[in-house]
Amino acid sequence: MLVWSRSGRRLAWFLAALLFAVIYGLPIAMIALASISGQWNGVLPSHLTLMHFANSVQGESGDQLRVSIMTGAIASAVALVSGTCAALALRRIAGAPKRLLDAIFFIPSAVPSVSVGLGLLVAFSQPPVLLNGTTLIVVIAHFVLISAFTYGSVSAGLGRLAPDYEQVAESLGARAFYRLRRVTLPLVAPYLIAAFSLSFAFSMGELGATVMVYPPGWVTLPVGIFSLSDRGAIFDAAALTIILAVTTLIVLIGLSRVSTKAAVR
Amino acid sequence: MAELSVAVPRRAPRDFAGLWIGPPLLILAGLFLYPLALILRETLTGGTAVLSLGHFAEVLGSALFRTALYHTIIIALGSTAGCLALGFVFSLIIAFVPFPGARLLARLIDTFIALPTFLIALALTFIYGSAGLLNEGLMRLLHLDLPPIDFLYSQWGVILSEITVYTPFVMRPLLASFSLIEPAQIEVASSLGARPFRIIRQIILPAALPALLAGGSLCLLLTVNEFGIVLFIGAKDVITLPLLIYDKAIQEFDYTTACVIAVANIGLSLGLFSLYRLAVSRFEDRRHAGLV
Numbered sequence: 402m403l404v405w406s407r408s409g410r411r412l413a414w415f416l417a418a419l420l421f422a423v424i425y426g427l428p429i430a431m432i433a434l435a436s437i438s439g440q441w442n443g444v445l446p447s448h449l450t451l452m453h454f455a456n457s458v459q460g461e462s463g464d465q466l467r468v469s470i471m472t473g474a475i476a477s478a479v480a481l482v483s484g485t486c487a488a489l490a491l492r493r494i495a496g497a498p499k500r501l502l503d504a505i506f507f508i509p510s511a512v513p514s515v516s517v518g519l520g521l522l523v524a525f526s527q528p529p530v531l532l533n534g535t536t537l538i539v540v541i542a543h544f545v546l547i548s549a550f551t552y553g554s555v556s557a558g559l560g561r562l563a564p565d566y567e568q569v570a571e572s573l574g575a576r577a578f579y580r581l582r583r584v585t586l587p588l589v590a591p592y593l594i595a596a597f598s599l600s601f602a603f604s605m606g607e608l609g610a611t612v613m614v615y616p617p618g619w620v621t622l623p624v625g626i627f628s629l630s631d632r633g634a635i636f637d638a639a640a641l642t643i644i645l646a647v648t649t650l651i652v653l654i655g656l657s658r659v660s661t662k663a664a665v666r
Numbered sequence: 667m668a669e670l671s672v673a674v675p676r677r678a679p680r681d682f683a684g685l686w687i688g689p690p691l692l693i694l695a696g697l698f699l700y701p702l703a704l705i706l707r708e709t710l711t712g713g714t715a716v717l718s719l720g721h722f723a724e725v726l727g728s729a730l731f732r733t734a735l736y737h738t739i740i741i742a743l744g745s746t747a748g749c750l751a752l753g754f755v756f757s758l759i760i761a762f763v764p765f766p767g768a769r770l771l772a773r774l775i776d777t778f779i780a781l782p783t784f785l786i787a788l789a790l791t792f793i794y795g796s797a798g799l800l801n802e803g804l805m806r807l808l809h810l811d812l813p814p815i816d817f818l819y820s821q822w823g824v825i826l827s828e829i830t831v832y833t834p835f836v837m838r839p840l841l842a843s844f845s846l847i848e849p850a851q852i853e854v855a856s857s858l859g860a861r862p863f864r865i866i867r868q869i870i871l872p873a874a875l876p877a878l879l880a881g882g883s884l885c886l887l888l889t890v891n892e893f894g895i896v897l898f899i900g901a902k903d904v905i906t907l908p909l910l911i912y913d914k915a916i917q918e919f920d921y922t923t924a925c926v927i928a929v930a931n932i933g934l935s936l937g938l939f940s941l942y943r944l945a946v947s948r949f950e951d952r953r954h955a956g957l958v
Contacts, residue, residue, distance in 0.1 A: 403762035403852060403862050403870075410763055417759040424752070424830055425775065428789035431799065435792045445799070483690040490686035502687060504943075509698055511939035513891035515908040516928040519915055520701030523708055523925065545698045577683065599780070606782025609893035609908060613916065623782055623894070630788060630898065639792070642785050653780055 436640035453640035462641055465625040466648065472621060473604035476543035477551070477597050484551030485593065488559055489581070503556075510549035517545050518613025536619040542610040547600035554599060558592025559585075594660040598653050605649045702932070708925040725926040730910065735930070738906040741824050741896075742889040748829035749885045750878060753836030758866070761844035762852070772841060778834045787827045787898035794818040794826075819901040827895045832888055836881035839949065843877035844870070876949040883942040891935055907931040 436453055438446030456462065487506055491499055509517065521542055525532035532538045562585070570584045586593070608623040615624055622645050630638035712721050725731055756775065760768045793799050794815060801813035808814070817823055847870065855865050893908040905913070907927055915924035 403758070403856070403865060409862075413759055413763045414765055417756065417763075420752070420755070421771065421775075424833075425778070427793060428786055428830065431792040432785065432789035435789075441797075483693055486686055487690035490684055490688075490690075493684035494687065502691070506690075506694065507943075508936070508939070509694070511887060511891075511935050511942075512702075513893070513908050513911075513928075513931050513935055515893050515911045516705070516932050517698070517701075519911055519921075519924055519928050520705050521697075522915065523921060524701035524704045541697050545694075548694065548698075602780035606784075606894075608782070608784060608897070609891075609912075612897075612912060623784065626788075627784070627897065631900075635788070635791065638788060642782070642788055646781050646785060649780055649782075650777065653777075 432639050433643060435636055436643045438636060441636070453637050454644070456637055457640050457644055461620070462622075462625060462637075465620050465622045465641075466644065468619055469605055469622040469645070470648070472540055472543055472619075473601045476540050476547060476604050477600040479540075480544050480548045480551040480600055481555075481593060481597050484548060484596065485555050485586075487552055488556035489585070491556065492559060506552045507549050509545050510553075514542075514546055514607065514609030515613060518542055518610035521545075521610070521614055533614075534616045536616065538614045539611060539616075539619050539621070542614050543604045543607055546607060546610055547603050550600050550603060551596040554592055554596035555589065558589040558596075562588055591660045594656050598656040598660075601652055601656075602649045605645060705925045705928055705932075708922055709929050712922040721922050721926055722929075725923050726930065730905075731927060731930070734905045734907050734910040734927070737821060737904055738890055738908075738931075738934075741821055741828065741892075741904075741906060742886050744821070744825040745828035745832060745889045746882055746885040748825065749833045749836045750882050752829060753833045753840055753881065754874070754878070756833070757837050757840040757844055758870070761841060762870070772837070775834050775837060778831065782894065783827075783831045783892065784894035784898040786830045787823075787895045790818060790823065790827055790830075794823070819899060819904075821901075821904050823899050823901065824896055824904055827899065828889050828892060831895065832885050835884050835888065836878070839877035839881045840874055843874050843949075847873050876945070879945040880942065880949045883938060883945045887935060887938040887942055890931075890938060907934075 434446065435441070437449045437451060439448040439450040439452070440446060457466075484506075487502075491502055491506075494502065521538055522533060524530075525538060532541070566584050566588060567580060570580045575584070606623060607621070608627065611621050611624055612627070615621065622641060626638050626641045626645070629635075629641065709721055710717050710719070712718075760772050791798060795801070795818055796813040796816070798818075801815050804810065804814050805812075818826075851869060852865055855869060856862075860868070891908060892906075893912070896904060896906050896909050897912070908931065911924045911927050911931065914920045914927065
């Protein structure tokens with residue numbers, strides 16, 4: 402307790418509540434209001450409507466939501482496998498090579514997303530591999546950007562693991578693959594799930610690399626939201642943003658439930 | 667812990683498990699390092715067979731690049747300063763002037779990390795935009811014809827959005843370091859007559875310094891790389907490096923210029939990333955030593 406007087410505490414709380422309301426509460430409230438506003442010529446909308454949400458679920462916006470979910474799920478799944486593989490293998494490497502490899506796996510999170518997109522565009526618009534204009538290049542861009550998150554999250558989980566369980570399993574004669582499948586992976590399962598949710602959430606909101614590489618047939622939701630807002634259809638954009646945020650949060654909450662269950666077991 | 671776990675295979679050197687690093691490393695090399703190398707090659711050749719540093723000199727000397735670099739740095743520094751200040755105030759109250767629901771509030775702010783960054787930029791147009799809540803309200807109240815508040819479509823709008831989005835990244839390490847401060851230390855100080863500001867200055871701030879460094883350098887990195895917010899605010903005279911890369915490559919198909927700017931941007935980001943790693947390792951060392 403830092404402030405002892407009752408009035409001082411009240412003042413501190415009031416200031417914090419005001420700051421929070423202005424900085425976080427108001428924007429969320431306004432974007433939610435905008436998503437259901439029919440006409441907004443005055444201070445507040447004159448009437449409310451669900452039309453923008455109806456627009457969103459049908460037509461191209463619905464497709465964009467599906468594209469985003471699929472891109473996020475595939476890229477996160479691949480990143481999870483490759484990140485787990487890297488984190489597990491790095492446990493068996495020591496010294497300078499370990500530090501170097503660790504840095505290499507983290508670097509994609511430091512490189513600006515637009516540059517990652519530019520690199521893919523330059524590299525795969527020329528032989529030997531031509532991927533420009535395909536769906537795959539979008540998934541690759543998302544994979545590269547989130548691979549550092551999954552790697553970091555899994556290696557943090559492995560770092561916190563007490564070595565006893567694995568040593569006991571080994572001394573009891575468990576083979577390496579059996580040990581991995583029955584001991585190590587179940588123990589780090591909460592971290593694997595957290596890694597997947599974090600990367601899925603990131604992928605759902607990714608814009609910088611996607612605008613560089615997306616083909617007309619594979620438009621993700623953030624790209625769709627930007628083109629709506631660019632055209633001045635800001636209420637439709639607001640409704641789509643709400644859908645994007647809610648979908649992301651549902652997946653996150655769902656997965657964190659699964660994760661708690663895995664931890665309890 | 668990491669030292670402990672690698673100690674096992676050293677005892678039994680029959681292990682080739684380290685070779686599993688191969689597949690993920692190959693994937694990363696093909697999909698990330700190879701494109702980066704081609705960006706670098708493009709800057710030197712400009713799509714021809716001749717190597718030269720001419721493109722570099724030309725682009726880096728241009729007014730367009732310098733203005734973008736200036737905007738990027740100003741926006742990053744301003745946003746980071748704002749995030750540190752706001753994050754410090756929020757964390758201080760959540761940790762040391764606790765109220766019912768303080769933990770819930772901390773978690774609510776934390777979920778912001780998962781949301782797309784442009785959400786805030788879009789939301790702010792409904793509040794501070796020319797036809798937004800504030801301007802419409804003031805115009806009606808004061809009988810004005812023109813919107814009186816016009817900061818959103820400038821670097822200030824970008825800075826405000828980035829402060830909102832990136833403050834949670836500062837609060838995470840701050841709350842962690844605050845939870846390790848011995849409450850008795852603060853109670854003794856205040857029973858000896860120290861005022862809250864003195865306690866903050868002499869006890870809390872020194873203990874929070876590594877967390878502020880770690881959170882601040884992460885903020886710098888993220889704000890230098892930020893693209894969505896700048897794109898959505900869409901102010902004509904606020905061009906940052908990532909936005910300039912997008913403009914050059916996608917609007918003008920000028921890949922060589924885009925690549926040169928990308929190399930500069932990546933260099934800046936990697937420098938900030940090293941700073942962040944350094945700050946984090948110091949933060950972790952102090953935490954392990956029980957100093958934080």
